[in-house]
Amino acid sequence: MWEMAKQRDAYGKTLVELGRQRDDIVVLGADLCGSCKVKNFGMEFPERFFNVGIAEQNLIGISAGLAASGKTVFASTFAVFATGRAYDQIRQSIAYPRLDVKIVATHAGITVGGDGASHQMLEDIALMRVLPNVNVVAPADYIETAKATRVVAETEGPIYVRLGRSNVPIITQEDDPFEMGVSTMLEDGTDVTLIGTGIMVSRCLKAAKILEKQHDIGARVINMSTIKPLDEKAIVKAAKDTGGVVTAEEHVVSQGMGSGISQVLSESYHVPMKRVGIPNVFGESGGSEELMDKYGLTAEHIVESAHDVISRR
Amino acid sequence: MPTLDDVRVKELKEIARRVRIHVVKSTHAAGSGHPGGSLSATDILTALYFEVMNHNPEEPGWKDRDRLVLSKGHSAPALYGVLAEAGYFPVEELMTLRKLGSKLQGHPDMRKTPGVDISTGSLGQGLSISCGMAMAAKLDRRACRVFTICGDGEMQSGQIWEAAMFASHQKLDNLIVFVDRNNLQIDGSTEDVVSIEPLVSKWKAFGWNVKDIDGHDMEDIVNSVKELEESHGSPSVLIAHTTKGKGVPFMEGSLAFHGKAADDEQLKIALESLGGDL
Numbered sequence: 001m002w003e004m005a006k007q008r009d010a011y012g013k014t015l016v017e018l019g020r021q022r023d024d025i026v027v028l029g030a031d032l033c034g035s036c037k038v039k040n041f042g043m044e045f046p047e048r049f050f051n052v053g054i055a056e057q058n059l060i061g062i063s064a065g066l067a068a069s070g071k072t073v074f075a076s077t078f079a080v081f082a083t084g085r086a087y088d089q090i091r092q093s094i095a096y097p098r099l100d101v102k103i104v105a106t107h108a109g110i111t112v113g114g115d116g117a118s119h120q121m122l123e124d125i126a127l128m129r130v131l132p133n134v135n136v137v138a139p140a141d142y143i144e145t146a147k148a149t150r151v152v153a154e155t156e157g158p159i160y161v162r163l164g165r166s167n168v169p170i171i172t173q174e175d176d177p178f179e180m181g182v183s184t185m186l187e188d189g190t191d192v193t194l195i196g197t198g199i200m201v202s203r204c205l206k207a208a209k210i211l212e213k214q215h216d217i218g219a220r221v222i223n224m225s226t227i228k229p230l231d232e233k234a235i236v237k238a239a240k241d242t243g244g245v246v247t248a249e250e251h252v253v254s255q256g257m258g259s260g261i262s263q264v265l266s267e268s269y270h271v272p273m274k275r276v277g278i279p280n281v282f283g284e285s286g287g288s289e290e291l292m293d294k295y296g297l298t299a300e301h302i303v304e305s306a307h308d309v310i311s312r313r
Numbered sequence: 314m315p316t317l318d319d320v321r322v323k324e325l326k327e328i329a330r331r332v333r334i335h336v337v338k339s340t341h342a343a344g345s346g347h348p349g350g351s352l353s354a355t356d357i358l359t360a361l362y363f364e365v366m367n368h369n370p371e372e373p374g375w376k377d378r379d380r381l382v383l384s385k386g387h388s389a390p391a392l393y394g395v396l397a398e399a400g401y402f403p404v405e406e407l408m409t410l411r412k413l414g415s416k417l418q419g420h421p422d423m424r425k426t427p428g429v430d431i432s433t434g435s436l437g438q439g440l441s442i443s444c445g446m447a448m449a450a451k452l453d454r455r456a457c458r459v460f461t462i463c464g465d466g467e468m469q470s471g472q473i474w475e476a477a478m479f480a481s482h483q484k485l486d487n488l489i490v491f492v493d494r495n496n497l498q499i500d501g502s503t504e505d506v507v508s509i510e511p512l513v514s515k516w517k518a519f520g521w522n523v524k525d526i527d528g529h530d531m532e533d534i535v536n537s538v539k540e541l542e543e544s545h546g547s548p549s550v551l552i553a554h555t556t557k558g559k560g561v562p563f564m565e566g567s568l569a570f571h572g573k574a575a576d577d578e579q580l581k582i583a584l585e586s587l588g589g590d591l
Binding site: 026047048050052053055057058060061062063064065066067068069070071073088089091092093096097098 | 376380382422423424430431432433434435437438439440441442443444445446447448449450452453459471472475476478479483
């Protein structure tokens with residue numbers, strides 16, 4: 001099966017490489033610098049690294065000031081604090097003035113596990129994608145996280161990057177392209193489309209295999225690594241080519257990526273749809289896989305949804 | 314210690330008078346806005362832009378300029394008045410304040426108004442931004458300083474103290490804060506709403522240089538900033554004692570004019586008390 005690695009390790013490693021290439025990159029953390037993997041940047045470039053302590057509102061404000069003075073800023077903490085605690089700071093001080101700040105949040109989603117609901121951020125895609133001027137990226141694996149880190153550094157303006165805590169399968173290749181706003185088709189098929197983001201992309205691939213082997217259904221699999229701007233062209237084309245769409249995200253289904261896709265399709269091309277994700281509830285403590293199972297985020301759930309979509313065609 | 318001569322003080326006072334007229338007229342034309350807190354901060358802003366800060370209206374994006382963060386963004390009319398007087402944009406544009414399509418938004422917008430260094434409006438956030446600017450200046454080894462004007466009501470905001478703790482930890486001695494201590498916030502006296510005193514000892518406890526000043530005395534404002542140039546290693550805060558609505562008697566100390574513009578009749582009276590229209 002697939003090799004496993006943590007997205008945040010790729011982020012930390014790539015940041016150091018970027019730091020060597022560009023002296024205008026400044027990195028900030030908020031007392032979770034080890035967990036967020038920004039510590040290594042701090043060791044190599046102590047003068048361009050600031051730990052602001054447990055003060056996320058200040059983290060975002062300081063980032064704004066640095067960016068207003070010409071720096072490209074990477075600010076990192078857990079997704080729940082980055083987007084929840086500091087929402088107004090992101091809105092007023094980063095998004096509205098369109099400053100060059102990359103909020104790279106780790107520990108997003110229910111796979112945070114044992115820490116429970118207080119630390120499992122399931123609403124961050126919603127919070128960030130609704131903000132004008134802010135783009136949203138959720139890489140699928142280690143390799144794509146490294147590429148995304150490079151691309152967001154070179155893309156001017158506010159960007160939210162969503163990373164998880166756990167080991168996730170490596171499903172992309174080094175030479176796969178990564179472009180803001182452009183999705184990639186990992187498998188082609190004509191019976192149904194599975195669109196995943198973040199750690200759900202590998203589960204879409206697994207679901208596609210099951211659909212093919214057990215049910216003779218050919219599924220197209222799309223990696224929607226940019227949630228905003230959405231790749232509307234690929235979404236509409238997939239709907240036209242396959243006649244049904246299943247979306248999958250480790251996030252509440254209300255106002256996540258799937259909602260974004262349903263909004264696109266409702267205005268341009270109607271097909272049956274099903275959104276795989278977490279209902280509008282808080283999580284709880286448990287093992288990552290146990291939680292993914294309980295909250296409906298396995299390949300089997302995607303397969304079931306594909307059948308539902310096909311049956312409604 | 315260098316001091317201002319009488320002629321210069323007179324000049325600064327005249328500019329401040331003009332700015333006050335702009336504040337009253339532009340908010341009147343808009344039919345809304347915050348004249349009270351604009352008038353209390355007018356002398357500080359005038360002293361900064363006309364005597365203290367290194368800046369160039371011909372080149373608003375000059376990298377070595379001193380920065381101004383108006384953390385109490387609702388005092389925008391005073392900032393706009395000062396920027397127009399300094400030559401960042403025509404004085405006539407002040408009358409477009411808050412109107413559709415204007416460069417002059419209700420609260421400062423760095424993307425719309427030349428000379429505005431940062432967008433503000435949601436209280437409590439400016440000081441963190443100033444910290445970032447002060448850090449960037451140090452990283453780039455630029456001599457620029459970051460001036461920040463906070464409202465006294467903002468002292469109730471937790472983020473101010475996050476930033477205060479951080480600034481002294483980072484030894485941001487290129488950061489100078491004015492607290493516009495006019496004693497009033499929209500719901501009443503700061504001491505009645507949630508007491509912010511003792512303010513001096515609070516800032517001292519956070520590791521800052523602190524000084525009480527008269528926020529309407531040009532010499533006190535200018536000289537106090539100059540004195541700070543001698544102090545290294547710590548950020549500084551000047552608790553500027555001011556009067557809300559300063560210069561317009563019926564607005565002075567008035568809660569009503571925190572967030573309300575003068576009507577036609579009040580405008581006439583206000584202009585008279587400011588020595589007549591320009």
